[in-house]
Amino acid sequence: xxxxxxxxxxxxxxxxxxxxxxxxxxxxxxxxxxxxxxxxxxxxxxxxxxxxxxxxxxxxxxxxxxxxxxxxxxxxxxxxxxxxxxxxxxxxxxxxxxxxxxxxxxxxxxxxxxxxxxxxxxxxxxxxxxxxxxxxxxxxxxxxxxxxxxxxxxxxxxxxxxxxxxxxxxxxxxxxxxxxxxxxxxxxxxxxxxxxxxxxxxxxxxxxxxxxxxxxxxxxxxxxxxxxxxxxxxxxxxxxxxxxxxxxxxxxxxxxxxxxxxxxxxxxxxxxxxxxxxxxxxxxxxxxxxxxxxxxxxxxxxxxxxxxxxxxxxxxxxxxxxxxxxxxxxxxxxxxxxxxxxxxxxxxxxxxxxxxxxxxxxxxxxxxxxxxxxxxxxxxxxxx
Ligand code: MG
Numbered sequence: 001x002x003x004x005x006x007x008x009x010x011x012x013x014x015x016x017x018x019x020x021x022x023x024x025x026x027x028x029x030x031x032x033x034x035x036x037x038x039x040x041x042x043x044x045x046x047x048x049x050x051x052x053x054x055x056x057x058x059x060x061x062x063x064x065x066x067x068x069x070x071x072x073x074x075x076x077x078x079x080x081x082x083x084x085x086x087x088x089x090x091x092x093x094x095x096x097x098x099x100x101x102x103x104x105x106x107x108x109x110x111x112x113x114x115x116x117x118x119x120x121x122x123x124x125x126x127x128x129x130x131x132x133x134x135x136x137x138x139x140x141x142x143x144x145x146x147x148x149x150x151x152x153x154x155x156x157x158x159x160x161x162x163x164x165x166x167x168x169x170x171x172x173x174x175x176x177x178x179x180x181x182x183x184x185x186x187x188x189x190x191x192x193x194x195x196x197x198x199x200x201x202x203x204x205x206x207x208x209x210x211x212x213x214x215x216x217x218x219x220x221x222x223x224x225x226x227x228x229x230x231x232x233x234x235x236x237x238x239x240x241x242x243x244x245x246x247x248x249x250x251x252x253x254x255x256x257x258x259x260x261x262x263x264x265x266x267x268x269x270x271x272x273x274x275x276x277x278x279x280x281x282x283x284x285x286x287x288x289x290x291x292x293x294x295x296x297x298x299x300x301x302x303x304x305x306x307x308x309x310x311x312x313x314x315x316x317x318x319x320x321x322x323x324x325x326x327x328x329x330x331x332x333x334x335x336x337x338x339x340x341x342x343x344x345x346x347x348x349x350x351x352x353x354x355x356x357x358x359x360x361x362x363x364x365x366x367x368x369x370x371x372x373x374x375x376x377x378x379x380x381x382x383x384x
Contacts, residue, residue, distance in 0.1 A: 021305045022351045026358035030270045032279035034308065039287060053114065053181060055254040062104055062239065063253040065091035076101040076240065086241075092118075092249040095133055095241065103238035108138045110258040113184040113239065116251050119147045121177030125246070127153045131176065132244035134163065137186045138237035141165075141220045143204055145248060149173045156221075160211040162202050164221030168211030179251070181207055189217055189233045190263045196229040197263045284310030291315070297344065300326065304351050308360050323348070327367040330374055338378060349375050 024035025033040050047057035055061050063069045070088050083098030093102075119131040131147030142163040146153065148171065155167030160182070174180055182204060189200035199219070204212035219227030241250060260266035267279050284306050291302035303319035306312065330338065330345055338345060352368040355361040361368070375381050 021301065022354035026308045026354070026360065027276070027280055027283075029273050030276050032267060032271065032276050032283060032309070039283060039305075053116075053252065055114070055252075056256065059114075059254040059256050060106070060108075061254045063093055063250065065251060072104055072106065073102045074105055075099065076103050086243070089249075092251040093241075093253075095243045095246065095248045095250075097243065097245045097247070099243045101136070101240045101242055103136075103240035105238070107236040107238055108255060108257065109236045110187050110261070110264075111138070111184075111239075112256045112258060113137065113186065113253075114181070114255075115184075115253045116179050116181045117145055118179045118249050119176040120247060123147050123176050123246075126151060128157055129246075131246050131248060132242070133246060133248035134242035134244065135182060135184070136240035136242065137184065137188070137202070138239060139188050139220070139234050140237065140240075141186075141188075141200075141202070141217060142222075142242070143182060143184055143202070145242070147173075147176045149175050160204055160206040162204075162212060162215055162217065162221060164223060164225070165218050166212060166215045168204070168206065169213070170209060170211060172206040172209035172211060174207060181205075181252075183208075185258070187258070187261065188235070189220060189229070190261070191230055191233045194230050194232075198261065199229050200233075280309045284312060288312060288315050296322075297326070301347070301351060304355065308355060308358065311360070323352070323367050327370050327374075331370065335378065338374065342378075342380065345371065345375055346380060 020038035024037065026034050027037075044058075048054075049056055055064075061069060062072050065088075067088050070086075070093065073086075075082060075085065077100030082100050084096040086096055086099050086102050087094050113135070115135055117133070123131050125131070128146065130151050131145070133145040134142040135145060136142050144157055144159055144161045144163045146157065146159045148158045155161065156164055158168055158171065159173055159180070160168030160171075184205075185203040187198070187201045189196065190198040200217040201214045202212050202217060203210070203214055219229050219231060220233070221227065239255065259268065262269045262271045262275065265275075267275070271279065287302060287306035287309060291299050291306060294302055300319050300322035303315050304323070306315055307319075326344075326348060330341065333341065349368075349371045352361065352365065352371060356363055356365065356368060372381070
């Protein structure tokens with residue numbers, strides 16, 4: 001019997017770090033990550049506000065009640081053509097008749113937008129003429145602002161409607177004079193070369209009540225007309241607020257960009273085959289790079305893991321040699337010595353079986369067969 005190499009002894013204290021690999025379904029043609037993949041980046045930390053509705057740590061604060069934050073906005077209508085300006089008053093932003101729209105200086109794309117608004121307690125007018133304003137998402141799709149607390153209008157023009165596209169599911173408005181909140185999750189339509197890749201969606205909560213639930217944007221709608229899905233749509237644009245001739249107040253406006261969708265170059269979700277191949281190559285290279293800082297058994301296991309993202313012949317040559325040597329060493333051990341190395345035998349058996357199950361290494365890979373025979377001969381495959 002040959003003495004155990006350092007490779008195997010080193011494994012005893014390091015094997016636990018490998019539990020995470022060879023676990024969920026492996027990467028495939030449309031998913032660069034395995035299911036439950038611990039090589040996937042951790043979500044970045046965001047500090048939530050002390051009170052729900054407040055701006056979290058990564059939000060872009062667009063208006064916080066100060067004149068200074070009103071500097072984030074510009075009037076869309078040139079000065080010589082407008083009769084008035086929006087004003088900051090008692091910590092809110094007031095739409096003034098004749099001022100036209102205001103819009104953010106900064107351009108945004110897909111986003112989470114929080115905004116609060118209120119009307120005067122006593123309002124004149126009916127239907128669309130009663131407290132009309134609107135929140136325009138980047139690209140120009142409007143979430144309607146209106147006092148229809150007790151003022152029926154065409155449903156797809158009610159407060160919380162995606163204007164001209166979809167009525168709110170329910171009317172969750174408070175009475176005029178009270179503050180109302182909108183939480184909007186907006187995914188713009190993606191159109192490339194005249195082809196609609198994603199018609200976009202909007203989720204809207206009015207005062208915490210879901211009124212739009214991933215509503216398809218159906219071309220984006222508008223006043224009195226439908227739009228085709230494949231009309232050109234900008235990737236970025238300002239957030240805008242509407243002056244519809246009615247005095248509407250706004251406060252606490254903040255926005256968070258959303259992570260990109262696969263059609264936008266995002267790598268979470270179901271990707272195209274080309275994007276998956278590119279990302280798998282990148283992850284494979286990262287895992288191989290981390291293996292370069294390891295030694296012995298750990299390095300072998302890490303290199304095996306790298307193969308499930310992207311096969312790499314140089315890495316395979318190294319780990320194949322390590323696997324073959326390890327199995328040869330296991331073959332030389334007595335039953336008693338194998339019992340001591342049982343965790344390592346089973347870890348390697350598990351890794352090789354996993355890689356065979358997902359066609360990453362050949363079904364007839366000899367060291368895998370030999371290792372299975374060792375484990376089976378000791379009755380380990382029948383036990384958990
Ligand atoms: Mg409006």
